[in-house]
Amino acid sequence: MTALTRPARPGEDDAAPRPLPWRRMAGVTWRQHRMTLAGVAVLLGALAVWLWTAGTPLHNTWATAAACHPASSPSCQNLISAFDSTATNKFMGSKGAGGVLLQLIPALIGAFAGAPVLARELETGTFRFAWTQGFARWRWALAKLVLLALALAAATAAFGVLVSWYYQPYEGVGGQFLGLNENTPFAYGFSLREVTFPAWTLAAFAIAALAGVLIRRVVPAIVATLVVYAGLAFAAAGLLREHYLAPLATTRLDLPGTTTDWVLGQWFTKNGRFAFGGNPPSSILNQFCSSGKAAGPSFAPCLSPHGYVQWTSYQPASRFWPFQWIEGGWLLALSALLIAAAIWLVHRRAA
Amino acid sequence: MATLTRPARPGEDDAAPRPLPWRRMAGVTWRQHRIALAAVAVLLGALAVYLWIVGTSVHHAWTAAITCHPVGSPACQDLAATFNGTWNNMSIPTVLLQVVPALIGAFVGAPVLARELETGTFRFAWTQGFARWRWALAKLAALGVVLAAAGAAFGTLLSWCYQPYSAAANQDLGLYGNTPFAVAFGLREVTFPAWALAAFATGALAGMLIRRVVPAIAATLAVYAGLAIAAAALLREHYLTPLVTSNPNLPGTAWLIAQWWTKDGRFAFAGNPPDSLLNQFCTFPQSPSGKGGGPSGPPGPPGPTYAQCLAPHGYANWMSYQPASRFWPFQWIEGGWLFALSVLLIAATIWLVHRRAG
Numbered sequence: 067m068t069a070l071t072r073p074a075r076p077g078e079d080d081a082a083p084r085p086l087p088w089r090r091m092a093g094v095t096w097r098q099h100r101m102t103l104a105g106v107a108v109l110l111g112a113l114a115v116w117l118w119t120a121g122t123p124l125h126n127t128w129a130t131a132a133a134c135h136p137a138s139s140p141s142c143q144n145l146i147s148a149f150d151s152t153a154t155n156k157f158m159g160s161k162g163a164g165g166v167l168l169q170l171i172p173a174l175i176g177a178f179a180g181a182p183v184l185a186r187e188l189e190t191g192t193f194r195f196a197w198t199q200g201f202a203r204w205r206w207a208l209a210k211l212v213l214l215a216l217a218l219a220a221a222t223a224a225f226g227v228l229v230s231w232y233y234q235p236y237e238g239v240g241g242q243f244l245g246l247n248e249n250t251p252f253a254y255g256f257s258l259r260e261v262t263f264p265a266w267t268l269a270a271f272a273i274a275a276l277a278g279v280l281i282r283r284v285v286p287a288i289v290a291t292l293v294v295y296a297g298l299a300f301a302a303a304g305l306l307r308e309h310y311l312a313p314l315a316t317t318r319l320d321l322p323g324t325t326t327d328w329v330l331g332q333w334f335t336k337n338g339r340f341a342f343g344g345n346p347p348s349s350i351l352n353q354f355c356s357s358g359k360a361a362g363p364s365f366a367p368c369l370s371p372h373g374y375v376q377w378t379s380y381q382p383a384s385r386f387w388p389f390q391w392i393e394g395g396w397l398l399a400l401s402a403l404l405i406a407a408a409i410w411l412v413h414r415r416a417a
Numbered sequence: 418m419a420t421l422t423r424p425a426r427p428g429e430d431d432a433a434p435r436p437l438p439w440r441r442m443a444g445v446t447w448r449q450h451r452i453a454l455a456a457v458a459v460l461l462g463a464l465a466v467y468l469w470i471v472g473t474s475v476h477h478a479w480t481a482a483i484t485c486h487p488v489g490s491p492a493c494q495d496l497a498a499t500f501n502g503t504w505n506n507m508s509i510p511t512v513l514l515q516v517v518p519a520l521i522g523a524f525v526g527a528p529v530l531a532r533e534l535e536t537g538t539f540r541f542a543w544t545q546g547f548a549r550w551r552w553a554l555a556k557l558a559a560l561g562v563v564l565a566a567a568g569a570a571f572g573t574l575l576s577w578c579y580q581p582y583s584a585a586a587n588q589d590l591g592l593y594g595n596t597p598f599a600v601a602f603g604l605r606e607v608t609f610p611a612w613a614l615a616a617f618a619t620g621a622l623a624g625m626l627i628r629r630v631v632p633a634i635a636a637t638l639a640v641y642a643g644l645a646i647a648a649a650a651l652l653r654e655h656y657l658t659p660l661v662t663s664n665p666n667l668p669g670t671a672w673l674i675a676q677w678w679t680k681d682g683r684f685a686f687a688g689n690p691p692d693s694l695l696n697q698f699c700t701f702p703q704s705p706s707g708k709g710g711g712p713s714g715p716p717g718p719p720g721p722t723y724a725q726c727l728a729p730h731g732y733a734n735w736m737s738y739q740p741a742s743r744f745w746p747f748q749w750i751e752g753g754w755l756f757a758l759s760v761l762l763i764a765a766t767i768w769l770v771h772r773r774a775g
Binding site: 109148167169174178284286355 | 452490491492509512515528630631632638690
């Protein structure tokens with residue numbers, strides 16, 4: 067059988083080196099990028115320890131507050147207010163800096179791991195050696211990018227599971243009836259969950275790999291990646307996410323999921339026709355709502371006797387997983403496209 | 418006069434090149450780092466445009482809300498809600514802006530020495546008849562001054578943008594107000610350039626120690642994150658000894674550090690009252706006021722409601738706080754120690770350049 071695989075002209079056998087087996091690339095990739103992977107492991111490990119130590123007391127506080135009976139007793143109220151102040155004001159709380167700063171982690175991991183893969187070879191000139199090893203250079207690039215992407219996606223998916231565990235008490239079912247602080251799962255940390263965290267990391271990694279081929283210098287490629295990633299993240303959070311599925315509209319003043327639904331907009335109709343969007347204008351308020359405080363849902367009681375109906379468009383909390391997979395899906399497709407573009411550039415580049 | 422400056426032995430005149438004048442280093446620094454400086458200018462410029470647009474609308478909303486009369490009318494409540502709504506849009510950008518000094522400092526500071534060492538160009542750069550420690554000093558000082566100036570200008574704009582949120586009159590009018598210590602304290606006129614300088618100096622030293630640009634940037638970001646979290650969570654509240662009061666009406670612009678209770682002049686317990694006391698004395702339903710501030714309000718003291726039911730039984734509520742009038746002393750204290758740290762780190766870097774063999 068071996069004779070069949072020999073070249074037809076034995077004289078060229080020694081001149082043309084045999085292609086390297088694919089799996090040997092794993093060793094090469096590991097040796098070239100082990101410092102990066104170790105850095106990622108240390109960063110995610112430290113953050114995981116911190117999330118674990120911060121999340122355990124949070125879960126305990128929530129469990130004692132939710133199990134407290136009767137709920138209106140002073141000691142229960144005390145437990146609930148203890149949970150609420152932890153949930154809102156602490157570093158990782160819904161108003162804290164921690165959740166926002168965690169959004170940087172996928173960008174930093176992707177940029178610092180992805181930009182050097184091709185840019186460092188091009189910048190230092192080692193591509194002349196690396197790309198002439200009898201293993202077509204596009205295969206070389208493909209093997210390294212795919213292996214690193216898989217390693218990063220696995221590590222960040224594990225971290226995303228931990229983040230979801232941390233935020234679980236904020237989305238505890240039925241918590242709002244006890245006065246516990248609750249939030250919509252779409253608002254904070256949506257891009258840091260099991261599906262979206264690896265997807266965003268992969269997107270940053272793919273952007274960085276492509277930027278590295280185009281710019282051919284590591285540090286400018288990292289900077290460009292961070293800029294592009296910031297634009298993409300803001301566009302996704304501010305413009306795209308709410309349109310993944312058509313929002314539901316209701317005239318109910320209390321949404322089915324109360325605080326866990328994601329309210330997108332509010333408007334009033336009169337006699338079946340659109341009257342105004344958002345908060346009522348001052349003229350209407352002065353006319354009909356002259357008494358009492360006017361804030362948010364309390365506009366409806368004083369306006370409904372005059373024929374105004376309040377509409378709310380929202381995304382129900384039950385759409386959390388479809389939204390995760392939609393965001394993960396388009397990010398994965400984008401990453402595959404960018405990596406394919408980077409490999410095509412490597413392939414057609416005149417050495 | 419010219420002959421006095423000639424060397425005593427004219428034969429060595431050509432062999433020993435004259436030291437370069439310091440100011441020529443400005444040209445060298447500019448040519449080597451103009452891309453980095455241009456990127457910093459673009460980043461800060463784009464953010465400044467954003468802050469200007471946001472700040473203008475915040476100031477308009479605030480002026481409209483604060484001049485509205487009478488305060489309780491629905492129209493005024495509407496204006497107040499508009500102003501309070503602006504803060505909900507500002508809270509996430511405020512957190513993200515904290516990384517700007519770190520990124521600027523790390524990406525400008527780390528390549529100054531690490532890139533010369535990594536690519537080998539230090540062999541050329543450090544043999545130009547201008548002692549290599551002077552070469553390092555001139556570049557680091559020039560870049561540090563430029564970064565500090567740009568950072569101070571940006572911090573001034575940011576202070577203007579955030580000024581309505583810590584105005585003293587907000588509390589009485591039902592407007593969102595917070596202590597100026599909590600609202601982007603590290604991004605003001607004094608602290609923004611100080612933090613950017615600290616990141617720059619850390620980057621320069623990390624570059625000299627690690628001798629590779631990308632690992633030096635990563636190390637700088639890690640060290641900076643540790644320093645920033647330590648300063649915000651541990652150091653800042655101790656810059657000056659906090660004041661202590663038993664007056665429950667603390668202004669909303671004061672920074673509440675801690676609270677505790679005494680009974681008959683002796684320490685009873687810290688923080689919120691324990692369950693046993695609450696069950697004994699505070700049997701009224703207190704769910705709305707027991708929460709620590711409203712959804713968009715400051716983390717105000719939950720004290721007053723507990724104080725009402727505990728005071729008749731001899732408990733007194735004490736609070737330690739930093740008054741808002743200490744904002745500027747705190748700015749200068751934080752700016753001062755960061756500046757001293759930066760000078761120390763840059764001096765260490767230059768000493769390492771000086772003593773490094775060949």
